[in-house]
Amino acid sequence: MNGCRFAPNYSGFVSSDYSARHLSVLEGLEAVRKRPGMYIGSNGSRGLMHCLWEIIDNSVDEALAGFGDHIEIVLHADDSVEVRDHARGVPVDVEPKTGLSGVEVVFTKLHAGGKFGTGSYASSGGLHGVGASVVNALSERLDVEVDRDGKTWAMSFHRGEPGIFDDKGKEPSPDAPFTPFENRSELRVVGKVKKGVTGTRVRYWADRQIFEKGATFNVDDLQGRARQTAFLVPGLTIRIDDERAAGVGDAEVTHTEFRFDGGISEFAEYLAADTPVTDVWRVTGSGNFTETVPMLQANGAMVATEVERTCEVDIALRWGTGYDTTVRSFVNIIATPKGGTHQTGFEQGLLRVLRSEVEKNSRRLKAGNDKVEKDDVLAGLTAVLTVRLPEPQFEGQTKEVLGTPAARNIVGKVLGDALKERFSSPKRDDKAQTSLVLDKVVAEMKSRISARAHKETQRRKNALENSTLPAKLVDCRSNDVAHSELFIVEGDSALGTAKLARDSTYQALLPIRGKILNVQKASVSDMLSNAECASIIQVIGAGSGRSFDLEQARYGKVILMSDADVDGAHIRTLLLTLFFRYMRPMIEAGRVYAAVPPLHRVVSINPGSKPNDVLYTYSEQELQGVLTGLERSKRRYQEPIQRYKGLGEMDADQLAETTMDRRHRTLRRVRVEDAEMAGKVFELLMGNDVAPRKEFLIDNSDRLSQERIDA
Structure with missing residues (x-):
């Protein structure tokens, strides 16, 4: 901060020697530095x-109160951040009880602020009065500027200790010499602003000193x-x-800006x-309740007082064709990822009406x-639940549970x-949508009951007990789930070769x-009635959808073995x-793989009676590299090069060596790093909406190599 000048003396400042002053400020914040995790x-x-x-939420609370509609966040190159x-603006006048300016109270005193029922905020995210002071205690340097009263x-x-950094005309830095205030704090005036x-x-x-070395924004x-x-x-x-x-x-510099006028419906x-099965339904309302809270009296005593509260409720919900549930709950715009009483009430009210x-x-x-x-009821539901109330009771400063x-x-x-x-509404649109919701809920109920019965009968059986499994399954002899593998093979021709190539033990x-x-x-019922889908779910034996139980899966690995072509x-x-929609825990546990069969077989001719060398390549680029290497070493190879169009073209020995033998094969493990993003990609590529998919294919067509397409 530039142009430092001393502000007028505040008559309420307390004088003391430096060491005592130092301790009085840090006595509360030192606990924060010792146990930041709390x-x-x-x-x-x-x-x-x-x-x-914590800092951003202070600005957001101002916006909620109707002051300010623009917040800027800057991640500086020197690892500092600015909001x-x-x-x-933070109050700059003297707080009478402490004799300190409002700025110093906010940034150095725990449990101090304007959100304790003083009328400054009807509802806010910051409630404990520790946010700004905690950030200050855990910062090597913190600068605050306030535009107020024309200055x-x-x-x-x-x-956490107030004082002055001597930046010597350079960019602000935490390494600049620092001089703490000895007798009194000084809120400096460093410039003027227009009135208002x-x-x-x-x-x-x-x-x-507090944060881990690799911690980043x-x-x-x-x-x-x-x-x-x-x-x-x-x-x-x-x-x-x-x-x-x-x-x-x-x-x-990257710039990102967000603004939405549609609120939680959007x-x-x-x-x-x-x-979607329904449109977004918007529900608003409020209710009053009383609670007993300790109130600070003028004489400094805390007295239990019964106060009247109002809880405002705003909900947006819609059902879709899927079975995943997305419920985001908030209290005064603070996310409560672990729920709480408001989310419990939401689920109970929803279940009670639909039952x-x-x-x-x-x-x-x-x-x-x-x-x-x-x-x-929750299957396929997307909902945003917000409640606003003064002084909500949270479990801990992280505010994850109401x-x-x-x-x-x-x-x-x-x-x-x-x-x-809505369910009793005579409107045609409401009738149609509520009917679809009931159909979906009952379909999910029937699917759950069916899947549970199916799971109870589909436990790991030995060869003599295997009568309930599909006849086309060629099972292994081992009962050790951890080491067993299920190959899902494309076509009967490949199956014949795979039977000879496999190790029937596992x-x-x-x-x-x-x-x-x-x-x-497709719907859940369509999926269950499909013979191929039903067989896969039945063979894996762990159920599907919400009833899927990973511990009941009959195989340690599921390997998808298909031809190396477009089909x-x-x-x-x-x-x-x-697997992603109905058996996702298998993917999340890293138990789903894709086999990587070779594309080419190159036979390198050795002189004399020495057996020829066989080389397998997995891409056109790799093939060209192998051929170039053979030509440089002046070695001949058989022509034409064998190009595998399908797994059925391989001999059993070749399939075992390249794709099924654990000692030589290559597998790609299927992972889901971000389930939400993966769901959007699946919907884009495999969903009903054609236009976005067409646009995606056109935009990314230049990234596809023609050599990867079988003509």
């Missing part, structure tokens, strides 16, 4: 991001959280500038990856006497009343005919779609 979760990248969001807003006020801190201009800028350098996580916040606060613009890579090679549409509606329509739905369970008991009943009642009204074979059903487009790649993609 306040920010960890001292790794997660904790680093938590600190940043700017145009809200009211720019500034203050700097070193690991207000805002706060906070820049800090995380303390590397993850821009993807930051963008995801910023996007989420922009959805939750309609009309708020959040801009992220990443300057860290600027000047390195051709890299430039958020639900963004989160949903499957084809009642299924019972009313049981004859039409042919539901019988079976009871709908929570998983049946504990306010009254929220459960209020959310359940608001949602229940709205759903009852390798089982299941042939499929042609291309299986594209389950991304083979398509079959492999269809099989992976089946």
Whole structure:
């Protein structure tokens, strides 16, 4: 900060000698430095991001209160981060109880702030008054500038201690000489602003004595959280500038900006990856409750007082054709990933209404006497649940679980009343959509019951007990699941060769005919009625969808073995779609593989009676490299080069050596690093919507080598 000048003396400042002053400021913050995990979760990248969001949330709370609609976040090249807003600005006047300026109170005192029911905020994300002070305690340097009252006020801190950094006209740095205040703190005036201009800028350098060496700000996580916040606060613009890579090679500053005016309805549409069964239903309402809280009296005493609270509820929900559930819950725009009383009320209200509606329509739905369970109702549901209430009770500073008991009943009642009204609505559109929801819930219930019965009968059996498995399964002899392998083989011709090539002790074979059903487009019932899909699920023996139990899987590895051509790649993609949608734990556990058969067989001719060498190549580029190497060493090879069009063209010895023998084969393990992103890719490539897929193929056509296409 430039142009440092001393502000007028504050009459309320307390004088003391330097050492005592030093201890009085750090006595609370020292606990933060000793046990940072208690306040920010960890001292790794997660904790680093938590600190940043403590500062950002202060600006977001201002926007929620109606002050400021623009927040800027800058990741500087020197590993510092800056947050700017145009809200009211941190108070700069003297807080009478401490005799300190509002800026120093906010950034040095735990459990101090404007969010304890003083009327500054009706609802906010920062509730414990420790966010800014915790970040300050865990920062090697923190600078704050406040535009207020026609002036720019500034203050700097070193690991929580207020003082002055001597930057000597250079860029601010935590390594600059630091002089702590000895007798009194000074809030400096460093400039002037136009009348009515207000805002706060906070820049800090995380303390590397606290955080792990590899801890970094993850821009993807930051963008995801910023996007989420922009959805939750309609009309708020959040801009992220990443300057860290600027000047390195051709890299430039990256700018990302988020603004959404549709609120959580738009958020639900963004989160949903499957084809919709219903439109986004919006539910709003509120409820009052009383609670007893300790209130600070004028004499400094804490007195238990009963206060009236209002809990506002806003929900957006829609059902899709899939079975995955995405429910995001928030309290005062703070995410509660582990749920809490509000999410419990949401699930109970949803289940209560849909159970009642299924019972009313049981004859039409042919539901019988079976009871709908929570998983049946949540299948295919995408929902965003937000509640706003003053001083919610969270479990810990990380605010991952809401504990306010009254929220459960209020959310359940608001949602229940709205759903009852929609299900009894005479409007044609409402009737059509509610009917589809009931059909889906009952279909999920029947599928769950069927899958459970199927799973109970499909346990690992020996060869004599194997009568319930498909006749075309060629099982292995071993009962050791960890070392057994199931090869899903394309076609009967390849099956014949694979039978001779396999090790029957631990390798089982299941042939499929042609291309299986594209389950991304099909319903659950269509998938279960498809012979090939049903056989695969039956042979693996762990159920499907929500009832899938990884521990019951009959094989340690599932290996997809298809031809090395376009049709083979398509079959492999269809099989992976089946596993991703209905047996995803197999992929997540790293138990699904793709075999890598060779494309070419090169016979290198040796002189005399020495046996010829056989070389296998797996790409056109590798083939050319092998041939070039043979020519350079003046070795001959048989022509024409054998090009495998399918697995059936291989001899058993060749298939065993290249694709099935554990000593020589190559397998590709199928992984899911980001399930949400993978789901969107599957929907793009395998879903019903043709236009985005066509656009994707056209845009990426130049990245495909013609040599990879079998003409």
